[in-house]
Amino acid sequence: MLNTNKTATAWREWLDAVNEQRDQLKALSPQLSDAREQRDRFQTGAYYYARAVAGAVRKHIGEQPEKADRVKVAGELRQGIQHYRKKHHDTAESVEWQRNLASLDECEKNLADAQQRLDDLTQQHDTAQSELDALTAQQPKASKSALDALDAEIEQADSDRERIEQALASMDNDGSAHRLAQEEAEQAQTRLDDLEADAALGNVNEGEQRAAQAALAKARTKAQKAQEDANRQASARRGLESRLAATAAQVEELRTIRNEVAIKIHAAALADAETKLVAYLDGEELRNLIVEVAKHQAALTSAQPGHSYGPARVEIKLPSLYYHADHQRLSQQRLEIPSLPVYG
Structure with a gap:
C-alpha cells in the first residue's frame, strides 16, 4: 500500500x-x-x-x-x-x-x-x-480538518494514477521497433547467404561479402539492442500496471474512508439542525410572532367594520427527519400553529 x-x-x-x-x-x-x-x-x-x-x-x-x-x-x-x-x-x-x-x-x-x-x-x-x-x-475525530486531509490525499493519489496512465499510454504497445530491427537482421543474413552461395559457385566478390558481413553485424547489434529495450519496456509496463492497480485501490479505499468521515460529520450536523428546527417550530418565538400578527389583525378588523382579517395561523409540513430523537413520529407530519385569541 x-x-x-x-x-x-x-x-x-x-x-x-x-x-x-x-x-x-x-x-x-x-x-x-x-x-x-x-x-x-x-x-x-x-x-x-x-x-x-x-x-x-x-x-x-x-x-x-x-x-x-x-x-x-x-x-x-x-x-x-x-x-x-x-x-x-x-x-x-x-x-x-x-x-x-x-x-x-x-x-x-x-x-x-x-x-x-x-x-x-x-x-x-x-x-x-x-x-x-x-x-x-x-x-x-470526524472533523472538517480530517475531511480536508483526506481530500488532499485523494487528490494526490488521483494525480499519481493519471501520471502512471500517461506513462503507460506513451509506451510502444506493438513492439514495432524490435520487429523492424529483427527484419533488417534477417534481410542482412539473407544477403550474406546469397553472396556465400555465389562464392561456393566460383563467383567471388570479396568487397560485397565484407560489406554484407558488416551490415549483418550492425543489424544483429541493432536487433539485440531493440530486444533489450523491449525487455526493459515490458518490465516497466508490468511494474507500472502493478502500481496502477495499487494506486486505484488506494483511491477507492481513501474515498470509502472519506465518505465515512463525511457521513459522521453531516449526520451529527443534521441531527443538531433537525433538533433546532423542531424546537423553533414548537417554541415561543414563532408563537409570539403569530400572536403579534393576530393582535394587529384583530385591531384592523375592529377599526374597519365590514372587513375581516385573519385567521392568524401557520400550517407547516415537516420535512423527512432522519436523526431527530422522535423522527419516526414527526417526519412528514403537518402542524398547525394557531394564535391565541386576541381582542383589540
Whole structure:
C-alpha cells in the first residue's frame, strides 16, 4: 500500500477493526438462529413426552412443564415400572411407558446439549457486541480538518494514477521497433547467404561479402539492442500496471474512508439542525410572532367594520427527519400553529 497521512491511517485502521467485528457478529447470527431453533425443537419434544409420562402416573403438569416437574414424573414412572415388572410380564401399555421414558431421556439430553450450544453462542455474540460498542466509542475525530486531509490525499493519489496512465499510454504497445530491427537482421543474413552461395559457385566478390558481413553485424547489434529495450519496456509496463492497480485501490479505499468521515460529520450536523428546527417550530418565538400578527389583525378588523382579517395561523409540513430523537413520529407530519385569541 502506498503512503497515506495519519488521518487516513487512523480511520482505515478503525474501519477495518469495526468491519471485522461486524463480520463476526454477522457470522454468529445464523448460528444463533439455528441453535435457538434446535433448542426449541428439543424442548417441545421434552414437553410432549413429559406429558405422556405424567399421564401414565395420572399427574397433570401443564402444557410446558418445568424441568423439575419433568424429572419428578419420570422418576415416579420408573419406580412404577419396576414394581409392575415384579408382578407382571410386559404388556403393550408397559412397553409404551418405557418407550415414552426413553424418548423423554433422549430429548432431555439433546435439550441440554442444545441449550449449552445456545448459551455459548450467546456469550460469543454478547462479547463481540461489547467489543464492537467499545470500538465504536473509539472512533477517530470526524472533523472538517480530517475531511480536508483526506481530500488532499485523494487528490494526490488521483494525480499519481493519471501520471502512471500517461506513462503507460506513451509506451510502444506493438513492439514495432524490435520487429523492424529483427527484419533488417534477417534481410542482412539473407544477403550474406546469397553472396556465400555465389562464392561456393566460383563467383567471388570479396568487397560485397565484407560489406554484407558488416551490415549483418550492425543489424544483429541493432536487433539485440531493440530486444533489450523491449525487455526493459515490458518490465516497466508490468511494474507500472502493478502500481496502477495499487494506486486505484488506494483511491477507492481513501474515498470509502472519506465518505465515512463525511457521513459522521453531516449526520451529527443534521441531527443538531433537525433538533433546532423542531424546537423553533414548537417554541415561543414563532408563537409570539403569530400572536403579534393576530393582535394587529384583530385591531384592523375592529377599526374597519365590514372587513375581516385573519385567521392568524401557520400550517407547516415537516420535512423527512432522519436523526431527530422522535423522527419516526414527526417526519412528514403537518402542524398547525394557531394564535391565541386576541381582542383589540
